[in-house]
Amino acid sequence: MENQFKQFQLKPFVIDGLNAMAITAPTPIQQKVIPALLRGENIVGQSQTGSGKTHAFLVPLLSMVDPTEDATQVVITAPSRELANQIYAVAQQLIQTEPVIRINRLVGGMDKQKQIDKLQNHQPHVAIGTPGRILDMIKSYDLVPSSVRHFVVDEADMTLDMGFLETVDAIASSFPDHLQMAVFSATIPQKLEPFLRKYMDNPTTIELKPQSVIADTVENILIAAKGRDKNELIYQLVTMGHPFLVLIFANTKTSVDAIHDFLKHQGLKVAKIHGGIQPRERRRVMKDVADLKYQYVVATDLAARGIDIKGVSMVINAEIPRDNEFFIHRVGRTGRNGMAGTAVTLYEPGQEDQIAELEHMGIKFAPKMIKNGELVDTYDRNRRVHRKPKQEDTSLAIRGLVKKAKQKHMPNYRKKIRTAVLLERKRNTKIARRQALLAEKRKNRKRG
Structure with a gap:
C-alpha cells in the first residue's frame, strides 16, 4: 500500500523514515498540521498527547531543513527530559536515510561540556531539548539563534505548570522576527494567551476534541513489580483465566528474547517478533499467529507496528515504552470492535513519573496485585499524596x-x-x- 504521506510532497527521506516505522496513514492532527506548517503558518495546536502530534510537527519541519546550510534552523522545547528524549528518538528514526541532517539533544542530566563541544564543532540543523538547557546554550553563545526559522513549544500547558514559560519566552525573544512558531498543548490556559499573542499574529488554531485514549471495553490494569521477577509475573498473568490471544510488549530485542525463552521453558507455545529476526522467518511467524497456532506473542514496538493481529484479548506491557505514543498503539491492539480486552502494565519503583505522564494523557489505571492466583484491587500508588496530614499531638x-x-x-x-x-x-x-x-x-x- 502506498504511503499516504506522499500527498504532502515531503522529501523522500521522510517518507522512508515513516515506512521504516510502519506509519503509512496520517492521523487527524497530522492531516491538519503538516500542510499548515509546510505553508509557513504559525500554529496553535490543541490535542491530547498520543494523538500523533510529535510526527505532525517533525515530519514537515525535517522536510524543510536545508542540510547544506551549516546553521541551526529548527528549535524544539519540551518541559521534561523524558519528553525531549522521546521527540529526539522519533526525529532520529525519521532521518535514518538522511544522516547529513544533524540533530542535537540538549537536556539536563547529560554531560554539558560534551554538548558544548559538539555545538562548537558544528551547529545542529535541529536542536531538541528542555528550556533551561537550551537557554543556557544560547546565553553562552554555543547555540547560535540568529539562523533559527522554526520554533516548536511542545506540551505548553505542562511548560506553564512547571514554571518554564519565562524561559521559553527568553528563548523565543532571541530568535529573528521572521520566525515560524508552533505551540502544542492539551489545554490552552488563560495564562498562556499573553505569550501566544506576543509571538504570533493570527495563528492557525487547530483543535481536536479529546477522545477516549483507550477504548471503554479495555480494562487497563497497573501492577507494581516491586523488584519481583517480571518473567514470573508475566507467566502468572498469561496462565490466569483463559486468554484467547496475548500480546506481550518489551522495549528491546534482548528483553523479548528473555521473556520468550522463559515462557517457552514453562511449556507454553510462544512466538517472538523483533527486528533481529530474518524477514522470511518473521513472515512465517506472523502467518502462524494469524492461523492461531500461537496463543502468546512477544514483540518489540517497531516490529509489531503495522501488523494487524485479530482477536487479541490481552496486552501486557512488560516494560513501559520509551515513547508514550507507543503505549496507545500497544493497548489499542485489544478491546477492538466492541470486544472486551485487558491491558496490564508492569512498573518498577522509580517509574512513577512515567506513569504520571501516561495519566496526563488521559489514561486511567486500575491498580491491582496478584494474590492467590487472582488479580485483586490494591491501593493507589499516590495514596501518600492524597492522605491527610497527621494531626499534631494533643494533650x-x-x-x-x-x-x-x-x-x-x-x-x-x-x-x-x-x-x-x-x-x-x-x-x-x-x-x-x-x-x-x-x-x-x-x-x-x-x-x-
Whole structure:
C-alpha cells in the first residue's frame, strides 16, 4: 500500500523514515498540521498527547531543513527530559536515510561540556531539548539563534505548570522576527494567551476534541513489580483465566528474547517478533499467529507496528515504552470492535513519573496485585499524596474533651474542640517563650 504521506510532497527521506516505522496513514492532527506548517503558518495546536502530534510537527519541519546550510534552523522545547528524549528518538528514526541532517539533544542530566563541544564543532540543523538547557546554550553563545526559522513549544500547558514559560519566552525573544512558531498543548490556559499573542499574529488554531485514549471495553490494569521477577509475573498473568490471544510488549530485542525463552521453558507455545529476526522467518511467524497456532506473542514496538493481529484479548506491557505514543498503539491492539480486552502494565519503583505522564494523557489505571492466583484491587500508588496530614499531638486534656463531647453529642463540639486546641497552643507558646527568657537570664547571670 502506498504511503499516504506522499500527498504532502515531503522529501523522500521522510517518507522512508515513516515506512521504516510502519506509519503509512496520517492521523487527524497530522492531516491538519503538516500542510499548515509546510505553508509557513504559525500554529496553535490543541490535542491530547498520543494523538500523533510529535510526527505532525517533525515530519514537515525535517522536510524543510536545508542540510547544506551549516546553521541551526529548527528549535524544539519540551518541559521534561523524558519528553525531549522521546521527540529526539522519533526525529532520529525519521532521518535514518538522511544522516547529513544533524540533530542535537540538549537536556539536563547529560554531560554539558560534551554538548558544548559538539555545538562548537558544528551547529545542529535541529536542536531538541528542555528550556533551561537550551537557554543556557544560547546565553553562552554555543547555540547560535540568529539562523533559527522554526520554533516548536511542545506540551505548553505542562511548560506553564512547571514554571518554564519565562524561559521559553527568553528563548523565543532571541530568535529573528521572521520566525515560524508552533505551540502544542492539551489545554490552552488563560495564562498562556499573553505569550501566544506576543509571538504570533493570527495563528492557525487547530483543535481536536479529546477522545477516549483507550477504548471503554479495555480494562487497563497497573501492577507494581516491586523488584519481583517480571518473567514470573508475566507467566502468572498469561496462565490466569483463559486468554484467547496475548500480546506481550518489551522495549528491546534482548528483553523479548528473555521473556520468550522463559515462557517457552514453562511449556507454553510462544512466538517472538523483533527486528533481529530474518524477514522470511518473521513472515512465517506472523502467518502462524494469524492461523492461531500461537496463543502468546512477544514483540518489540517497531516490529509489531503495522501488523494487524485479530482477536487479541490481552496486552501486557512488560516494560513501559520509551515513547508514550507507543503505549496507545500497544493497548489499542485489544478491546477492538466492541470486544472486551485487558491491558496490564508492569512498573518498577522509580517509574512513577512515567506513569504520571501516561495519566496526563488521559489514561486511567486500575491498580491491582496478584494474590492467590487472582488479580485483586490494591491501593493507589499516590495514596501518600492524597492522605491527610497527621494531626499534631494533643494533650490528654484535649483528648479527654473530644471523647466526652462525642459521648454527650454536644452541639458544635468540633468548633469547641478547635477553639480549645488553639487556646492550648497559645498557652504552650507563652510557656515556651517564658522558659526561653528565664534560661537566657540565667546564662547572663553566670557570665556576669
